[in-house]
Amino acid sequence: MIRAYDNQYLDDAMRCLGEAMDYAANSCHITMDEFLNLFIGTGYAEPFAAGAPKYVSGVSGTELVMDVLTKSGAETDFPQAQTDYDYSPQYWCGWILAYYQWYTGRSFREIQKHITMQEIEKLYPTLHEASEKKFVDTVNRMIRKKNLPTRLQSQRKICGYSQRELAGKVGVNLRTLQQYEIRAKDINKAAAVTLLALSKALGCRMEDLLEYDSSEVEDHEEI
Numbered sequence: 146m147i148r149a150y151d152n153q154y155l156d157d158a159m160r161c162l163g164e165a166m167d168y169a170a171n172s173c174h175i176t177m178d179e180f181l182n183l184f185i186g187t188g189y190a191e192p193f194a195a196g197a198p199k200y201v202s203g204v205s206g207t208e209l210v211m212d213v214l215t216k217s218g219a220e221t222d223f224p225q226a227q228t229d230y231d232y233s234p235q236y237w238c239g240w241i242l243a244y245y246q247w248y249t250g251r252s253f254r255e256i257q258k259h260i261t262m263q264e265i266e267k268l269y270p271t272l273h274e275a276s277e278k279k280f281v282d283t284v285n286r287m288i289r290k291k292n293l294p295t296r297l298q299s300q301r302k303i304c305g306y307s308q309r310e311l312a313g314k315v316g317v318n319l320r321t322l323q324q325y326e327i328r329a330k331d332i333n334k335a336a337a338v339t340l341l342a343l344s345k346a347l348g349c350r351m352e353d354l355l356e357y358d359s360s361e362v363e364d365h366e367e368i
Contacts, residue, residue, distance in 0.1 A: 148247055158193065161204065162239035163206060163236040165180070173221060187216040194253055237269055241277065244277045245281055268284075295356060311347075317342070
């Protein structure tokens with residue numbers, strides 16, 4: 146499984162986003178979902194998700210909130226910057242969201258399409274003392290239960306290909322492609338060369354085709 150960035154920045158990213166969610170919710174009194182919308186909309190989320198040191202290590206969570214709200218044009222009298230943060234539910238939500246984004250390699254915008262910060266907060270009582278991987282597995286199961294189209298199918302339709310056209314273009318067996326699209330065959334276990342060919346044909350990253358699978362298997366099988 147491809148991670149979003151080098152893990153040497155992961156602790157900083159988790160701490161920063163945890164502080165940001167805590168400060169936004171408990172000091173600035175905006176909801177975590179509202180802050181996430183602004184975080185994405187102002188363009189800060191993209192370099193953060195790539196592990197850019199300037200964003201994950203170069204500012205505190207409080208400074209991140211101030212920067213995001215200022216760029217968004219929000220008229221806010223910022224409360225005094227915090228220097229110490231309790232391990233609040235809101236801190237945990239930001240902290241674990243940063244881990245989930247790093248682990249899956251998916252953008253914050255993509256994650257937001259499938260799960261809200263409110264839903265994440267509801268997991269706090271049962272998961273805040275569990276492992277980070279347990280959270281990943283739980284959220285992936287939640288997303289899969291929503292019965293959304295596979296990401297491969299969505300990307301194919303955006304590009305305007307039929308299943309037969311895409312299979313021929315990539316050199317994948319048509320039946321195999323169909324099985325991926327109905328989740329009868331696990332695309333997360335596809336050979337890397339197959340994922341690369343599909344992603345090139347569809348103009349996306351390989352990670353954009355992977356499913357929210359509870360197993361998150363790292364080994365690949367040949368087609």
